[in-house]
Amino acid sequence: MRIIEAILRELDRRKFLGFPIWEFSYHSFFRQYGHFFLREIALRHPLRTLAGLWAYRQVMRNDGLVTRLCAGDEEAFLQWTCSESRGNACQGDGLLVALSFCQKPLPGSGVSRGGCPAGRFNHECAVLGRPDPFVPEERLPLSCRTCDVRAFGLAALRAGAAVYIMTSALDIGWDILVPLIDRHRFRQGIFFLCPYSMPAFILPLCIGRMEALFVPYDAGDCRNYSQFIRADVGQKSERTQLSSVAREKVMALLDRIATGRDCPPSRHFRREGALFVPTTASNG
């Protein structure tokens, strides 16, 4: 087994046939997510899967801070998002901002104290779920004041984007990938991810033809498959963090989307399953 893993890692290192996901695919083949991928994506959409595999080799570009799965740079991403011609963008169906449960504070000392009031390994946020999520900070629990889920969730709300708190790969498959591939819901996404899992994550988004930006964690991230698979069931004792540069860059991008889009303002989210979808006068 160790020899097989060593070979697969070497194939990943060399990006054999253009794919750095040999080890991930091998392990996933024996797990629920692998079966889900084969059954719900590859077998249901064989031609799109082939096109996605081809696209995967072509489209990934990386400037070291943000990995782009789209034509052009962040400026093009911004223009695309703000374009009035994308009809459902104002209904919360255009842009998705996907954060991870591991960005929530851990129970402990200092400002985190009790950790996330909504619990950690779930799709919930007690602040984003409020009818008045822009509540003054001093009225919130200490944990929430410094929480990136709140900060990026509110920036996403201003930008008219839906928010999803990622947990397991299987949940992401059902909540995001199936609607994307079946109905082309969420044509653009901003994903906060571990650099380790990013290559595997990008493949189904290529199949769904999503334009996406991937922002890697700078600390607390999973570095190998065994850490990833423990986090996949909620066993994650680190809190993932972004670099301050990446944080500012994504915040600035969301602020520019908020001012550049031509949609009625959204003041709170409504729940649609695990998603937080911004409400507007027409949908909420």
Ligand code: SF4
């Ligand atoms: S803001 Fe963060 S800590 Fe507070 S409820 Fe939301 S996810 Fe939990």
